[in-house]
Amino acid sequence: MTDKLIIFDTTLRDGEQSPGASMTRDEKLRIARQLERLKVDVIEAGFAASSNGDFEAVKAIANVIKDSTVCSLARANDRDIARAAEALAGANSARIHTFIATSALHMEKKLRMTPDQVLEQARLSVRFARNLCGDIEFSPEDGYRSDVDFLCRVLEAVIDEGATTLNIPDTVGYAVPELYGHFIRTLRERVPNSDKAIWSVHCHNDLGMAVANSLAGVKLGGARQVECTINGLGERAGNCSLEEIVMAVKTRRDYFGLDLGIDATQIVPASRMVAQTTGFVVQPNKAVVGANAFAHASGIHQDGVLKARDTYEIMRAEDVGWSANKIVLGKLSGRNAFKQRLQELGITLESEADVNAAFLKFKDLADRKSEIFDEDILALVGNDTRTGEQEHYRLVALSQQSEMGERPQASVTFSAGTQEHVVTSSGNGPVDASIKAIESVVASGAELLLYSVNAITSGSTESQGEVTVRLQLGGRVVNGVGSDPDIVVASAKAYLAALNKLHSKNEKVAAQG
Numbered sequence: 268m269t270d271k272l273i274i275f276d277t278t279l280r281d282g283e284q285s286p287g288a289s290m291t292r293d294e295k296l297r298i299a300r301q302l303e304r305l306k307v308d309v310i311e312a313g314f315a316a317s318s319n320g321d322f323e324a325v326k327a328i329a330n331v332i333k334d335s336t337v338c339s340l341a342r343a344n345d346r347d348i349a350r351a352a353e354a355l356a357g358a359n360s361a362r363i364h365t366f367i368a369t370s371a372l373h374m375e376k377k378l379r380m381t382p383d384q385v386l387e388q389a390r391l392s393v394r395f396a397r398n399l400c401g402d403i404e405f406s407p408e409d410g411y412r413s414d415v416d417f418l419c420r421v422l423e424a425v426i427d428e429g430a431t432t433l434n435i436p437d438t439v440g441y442a443v444p445e446l447y448g449h450f451i452r453t454l455r456e457r458v459p460n461s462d463k464a465i466w467s468v469h470c471h472n473d474l475g476m477a478v479a480n481s482l483a484g485v486k487l488g489g490a491r492q493v494e495c496t497i498n499g500l501g502e503r504a505g506n507c508s509l510e511e512i513v514m515a516v517k518t519r520r521d522y523f524g525l526d527l528g529i530d531a532t533q534i535v536p537a538s539r540m541v542a543q544t545t546g547f548v549v550q551p552n553k554a555v556v557g558a559n560a561f562a563h564a565s566g567i568h569q570d571g572v573l574k575a576r577d578t579y580e581i582m583r584a585e586d587v588g589w590s591a592n593k594i595v596l597g598k599l600s601g602r603n604a605f606k607q608r609l610q611e612l613g614i615t616l617e618s619e620a621d622v623n624a625a626f627l628k629f630k631d632l633a634d635r636k637s638e639i640f641d642e643d644i645l646a647l648v649g650n651d652t653r654t655g656e657q658e659h660y661r662l663v664a665l666s667q668q669s670e671m672g673e674r675p676q677a678s679v680t681f682s683a684g685t686q687e688h689v690v691t692s693s694g695n696g697p698v699d700a701s702i703k704a705i706e707s708v709v710a711s712g713a714e715l716l717l718y719s720v721n722a723i724t725s726g727s728t729e730s731q732g733e734v735t736v737r738l739q740l741g742g743r744v745v746n747g748v749g750s751d752p753d754i755v756v757a758s759a760k761a762y763l764a765a766l767n768k769l770h771s772k773n774e775k776v777a778a779q780g
């Protein structure tokens with residue numbers, strides 16, 4: 268057993284399964300690069316067989332990431348596994364992660380297979396995968412609710428076939444820490460060849476215990492890999508949060524006694540990037556990455572912290588990547604300075620055309636906002652610079668009129684494909700009027716599930732507003748994010764971004780469907 272804890276990040280696969288969190292290939296590539304800077308050991312880049320879009324994203328990530336292992340999920344069948352291997356062909360270090368459900372409930376109701384059939388399919392799939400890739404992870408889906416005797420048989424069989432990592436998911440977030448920890452220990456004790464594989468934990472957060480359960484799996488169960496996501500992103504209540512696991516293991520090294528390869532100073536940049544890309548904002552009191560995580564509001568605390576930091580602080584903000592908002596660029600900055608700052612932030616735009624598009628947006632922003640922060644640049648490239656497929660709708664101009672006591676009016680000019688529309692509408696407020704104007708042409712029929720506004724940088728009303736819009740149409744949920752110093756413009760951009768996602772029809776097969 269090694270004393271290193273392997274961090275397996277699944278933001279781009281399990282995190283992305285969260286309704287509305289779907290990302291484009293370029294967005295995923297940007298996040299993968301940040302995960303590499305964070306030095307995660309394994310990046311689960313997607314589920315290659317689920318859609319052409321996912322295949323392309325896994326392939327692109329496999330081709331550029333050098334320091335982390337790149338992994339693709341695959342159901343336990345030859346087609347999925349072959350597709351994963353194909354997408355991973357260019358990787359420096361590749362892993363195929365194959366899974367099949369093993370709980371009585373899932374086998375009977377979902378798979379309609381007998382336990383013996385499931386055992387055989389697991390065995391054959393791992394055998395097939397092992398011929399394509401030397402690093403194979405196997406997950407018994409809903410493993411925590413599976414019969415322990417049956418689970419031991421399956422796990423023993425897949426290790427015999429060459430599985431190198433065994434991951435035990437608490438798929439529905441039902442576990443409690445002590446029981447989950449002992450469950451992992453029992454499996455490791457009862458599977459005869461258990462020492463031939465690394466054991467991994469994968470916990471969902473339905474009861475708010477994903478991090479606690481994962482840590483119990485490590486401490487009590489002896490697992491040496493944790494599967495987690497940035498900001499705990501994931502379906503329902505989310506997955507185990509990477510930043511909390513990492514900082515718990517680092518801060519309480521006295522208790523866990525484990526090493527990590529992670530560069531924790533990249534945690535906050537990663538958190539911001541994921542939040543800005545997906546539109547899933549981080550709650551202010553979230554551990555480690557929430558805006559208040561290091562804010563000492565009460566006078567007594569502030570006094571203590573000023574006298575001696577460790578009176579009230581167990582971690583240092585700068586150690587996880589918090590830095591004061593820094594003015595980095597301004598109106599007079601040229602294209603080279605802009606490009607260099609992108610590089611320093613680890614942002615690689617795919618083409619010179621994308622850099623030019625981003626620079627034009629930057630210039631436009633700098634004309635209206637005197638101080639440009641890193642957060643502004645991240646929002647600019649995160650939300651607004653794609654020259655690619657999904658820009659069917661694009662905001663060209665917006666003006667609005669509002670006066671206390673009067674019904675606001677908005678006039679919106681936007682393009683839809685090659686056609687430009689100029690539309691006017693009234694509404695309860697200027698945002699409502701703008702959206703109604705857009706909808707008077709598009710008539711999407713989509714239901715608005717969420718509308719939220721946040722300031723990108725704190726401490727000034729000069730900050731850009733970042734708006735998230737979540738739309739639902741025919742069972743699909745998408746998020747659109749838009750930013751601008753004018754929140755009505757940001758709202759229209761966010762709304763059009765969400766419509767673009769609905770328009771792109773990038774359907775994929777659900778991993779656990």
Ligand code: KIV
Nearest residue numbers: 366406408409436438
């Ligand atoms: O939660 C789960 O069971 C999963 C598996 C596919 C690993 O995400």
Ligand code: ZN
Nearest residue numbers: 281436438469
């Ligand atoms: Zn999961």
